[in-house]
Amino acid sequence: MGALMLTKRLIACFDVVDGRVTKAQQFQDNIDVAPAEELARQLYDDQIDEIVFYDITASAQKRKIDLETVRRVAHHVFVPFTVGGGIRSVDDMFEVLKAGAEKISVDSMAVRNPDIIRAGAEAFGRQCIVLSTQVKRVGVRAGIPSGYEVFIDGAREATGLDALDWVRRGEDLGAGEIVVNSIDRDGTATGYDLEITRAVADTVNVPIIASGGAGTVDHIADGLTTGGAQAAIISSILYSPRLDRNVGVRELKDGLAARDVLMRPYLL
Amino acid sequence: MIGVIDYRAGNAPSVGYALERLGVDHRLVTTAAELDGCDRLILPGVGAARATLDSLHASGLVEPLSNRVRSDGIPFLGICIGLQVLFEHSEEGDVAGLAWIPGSVRRFDDEQRVPQIGWNSVHLRREHPVTAAFPDGGHAYFVNSYYASPADPDHVLGETAYGVEFCSIVAHANIVATQFHAEKSGELGLRILSGFAAWAP
Numbered sequence: 001m002g003a004l005m006l007t008k009r010l011i012a013c014f015d016v017v018d019g020r021v022t023k024a025q026q027f028q029d030n031i032d033v034a035p036a037e038e039l040a041r042q043l044y045d046d047q048i049d050e051i052v053f054y055d056i057t058a059s060a061q062k063r064k065i066d067l068e069t070v071r072r073v074a075h076h077v078f079v080p081f082t083v084g085g086g087i088r089s090v091d092d093m094f095e096v097l098k099a100g101a102e103k104i105s106v107d108s109m110a111v112r113n114p115d116i117i118r119a120g121a122e123a124f125g126r127q128c129i130v131l132s133t134q135v136k137r138v139g140v141r142a143g144i145p146s147g148y149e150v151f152i153d154g155a156r157e158a159t160g161l162d163a164l165d166w167v168r169r170g171e172d173l174g175a176g177e178i179v180v181n182s183i184d185r186d187g188t189a190t191g192y193d194l195e196i197t198r199a200v201a202d203t204v205n206v207p208i209i210a211s212g213g214a215g216t217v218d219h220i221a222d223g224l225t226t227g228g229a230q231a232a233i234i235s236s237i238l239y240s241p242r243l244d245r246n247v248g249v250r251e252l253k254d255g256l257a258a259r260d261v262l263m264r265p266y267l268l
Numbered sequence: 269m270i271g272v273i274d275y276r277a278g279n280a281p282s283v284g285y286a287l288e289r290l291g292v293d294h295r296l297v298t299t300a301a302e303l304d305g306c307d308r309l310i311l312p313g314v315g316a317a318r319a320t321l322d323s324l325h326a327s328g329l330v331e332p333l334s335n336r337v338r339s340d341g342i343p344f345l346g347i348c349i350g351l352q353v354l355f356e357h358s359e360e361g362d363v364a365g366l367a368w369i370p371g372s373v374r375r376f377d378d379e380q381r382v383p384q385i386g387w388n389s390v391h392l393r394r395e396h397p398v399t400a401a402f403p404d405g406g407h408a409y410f411v412n413s414y415y416a417s418p419a420d421p422d423h424v425l426g427e428t429a430y431g432v433e434f435c436s437i438v439a440h441a442n443i444v445a446t447q448f449h450a451e452k453s454g455e456l457g458l459r460i461l462s463g464f465a466a467w468a469p
Contacts, residue, residue, distance in 0.1 A: 005429045006380075007387045007407065047454065049387060075285050080409055080452050100281045102314055102411070102452060125316040125349075127383045127411040176383050176411075205378055207385045230386060264387040264407045267455060 007264045008224045009049040009231035010252060011209065012238055015056045019069040023240045025187035027155040033239050036069050041076040046249040047266055050080045052105060058086025059108055067099045074100025082130055090123050107132040108152035111159055114173055121174025131175035135163040135196055136183040148196045155183040163196060164203050171204040178204060182212035189215025189236050189243060192223040201228030209233055217255035224261050270294040270465060271306030275323040279314045286451040286458060292465045300332040308342050313349025318361035320349045338368060345464045346445030351438060352416055354445055360414050369440055370419035380431045383413040390426045390436050397467045398444045401459040408448035408457060415447060442469040
């Protein structure tokens with residue numbers, strides 16, 4: 001028993017540029033959606049389980065994360081809040097936590113300097129460190145036995161790292177959760193890449209978060225069942241102007257419950 | 269005035285934002301002097317047990333905290349690591365805790381994914397003013413690899429299942445502590461903070 005009582009989570013993802021949420025497609029062509037603070041407040045009221053905020057230009061612009069926006073969002077969000085983008089050191093992590101985040105997401109920086117995972121877990125506990133990975137199906141080849149390679153810097157740079165080798169190393173170094181973000185599916189609303197999500201879930205024992213591609217309730221349900229993920233990152237389905245119709249948290253949860261996925265009940 | 273203990277490895281600002289939302293007077297406390305004038309205290313936490321205890325010792329807060337809570341008997345709320353450090357011993361880093369409550373802190377076994385991260389239900393074992401507005405079986409947000417095992421079953425106020433049935437709310441005299449993040453458990457979590465702010469043990 002027991003383990004079954006923990007519910008699956010719906011995590012709203014914000015790609016933030018200059019304090020505003022944007023929506024990309026395969027990591028490109030970001031279009032403007034809304035101020036991060038406003039969307040966060042709206043999704044909290046709609047009982048989203050969690051929010052993750054990526055300052056997507058911090059890393060490329062070699063600047064620190066936008067702490068002011070983090071602080072403004074944290075003021076309205078009384079559910080867990082993860083922040084990533086441009087985090088290079090334990091001191092950077094400390095500032096983000098003090099701005100009101102619970103968890104730190106590391107991605108490209110962790111590939112360049114894997115020790116940041118260990119140092120972060122040591123300073124703040126492993127539950128604080130989320131390893132986010134951008135993975136792309138490249139086919140099985142020398143050095144890439146899983147057929148999935150890790151990319152960094154907004155999916156622009158191949159690393160030569162095998163996705164499963166990297167997540168195993170990330171877990172060993174102290175990552176408390178792992179995000180499997182499919183570059184091929186990002187923003188396409190064609191469903192998560194279930195194959196790599198499942199493979200990662202079977203490789204590590206920390207919670208897995210499916211990301212990239214959710215366009216329908218069925219996609220989310222598949223990620224949380226067939227994909228073996230404990231949580232699903234969604235964004236397009238909630239607010240992308242590219243979709244004909246966006247769906248609210250309540251409708252998503254009702255749909256997931258109808259598909260026998262255990263969710264935190266919507267409070268009336 | 270609620271004092272929220274703000275140590276290096278903690279998430280005091282999040283607790284502060286939640287109290288702000290509830291319109292409750294509070295201040296972040298980083299030194300012993302700032303404890304003056306606080307008539308109740310919250311010890312939040314996101315970190316590891318050793319980092320938390322080291323950081324409390326380094327700030328010189330352990331003894332004054334203990335005086336206010338154990339001797340003066342002011343209401344105290346621990347959250348997450350702020351619950352775990354109240355016990356005598358933690359398996360995490362094999363450290364001695366504050367020993368305000370008899371018992372120890374153990375690691376979940378690897379039969380399930382560790383850490384436990386997510387919303388789980390809390391079953392109330394009895395009535396208590398702090399949980400008066402929290403529904404039995406209500407969901408709260410957990411992030412933990414370790415759980416507390418109080419020596420005295422009467423100190424268990426709430427229980428949650430994750431492989432084992434563990435104590436998710438501990439209560440003893442003027443001390444209450446939640447393993448889940450009350451400040452990050454949506455409206456139900458805010459009800460617990462609100463219950464604490466009004467509690468007169």
